[in-house]
Amino acid sequence: DAKTTQPTSMDCAEGRAANLPCNHSTISGNEYVYWYRQIHSQGPQYIIHGLKNNETNEMASLIITEDRKSSTLILPHATLRDTAVYYCIVRDSGGGADGLTFGKGTHLIIQP
């Protein structure tokens, strides 16, 4: 998996949009950007993934730059329950059973 770089921690006010950046400058053409989050003491939860187009689902939006060297996860209206560690992972979606390579992620703290 290509290496990703994320800020160690971020704060966001409840009700505001939380924008979590991720740098993946060595991403290759067949690699996707995945986002997971891990709420304290629980298993990680899939959020969203994308290749080059922006993506949106019921949880979040993913904005990928045109050169694909960075991306931003957007939680449009953060709530206290969104406090978690967010992981940006780059991997080939296609093949193998290889697991995910988790970095340290960003600890997002939603402030009331």
Place this chain on the structure above:
Amino acid sequence: EADIYQTPRYLVIGTGKKITLECSQTMGHDKMYWYQQDPGMELHLIHYSYGVNSTEKGDLSSESTVSRIRTEHFPLTLESARPSHTSQYLCASSDPGTNNEQFFGPGTRLTVL
């Protein structure tokens, strides 16, 4: 909500005991994984499986072993537990039909005294 289960959720056991951590999923996924996570640290892949009768070692070396006799079960065994095995163990499964999204269980928190 993911249909993947782990038991026990918490286990405190003495050194030298044999333990088996259970993981089961009802989604029919072929691929399954075990990760290890120390408190406040990153997750590390220790085992994975492509399907029945397939087991592979992951990125982090582990003294544990796994088996995959049935699609839905992927148990992890420690023959002789030691304090250095104290950690959280997370099981996951995935399927190519869902873009290889991994579904995680709630984890087993193991403490070896």
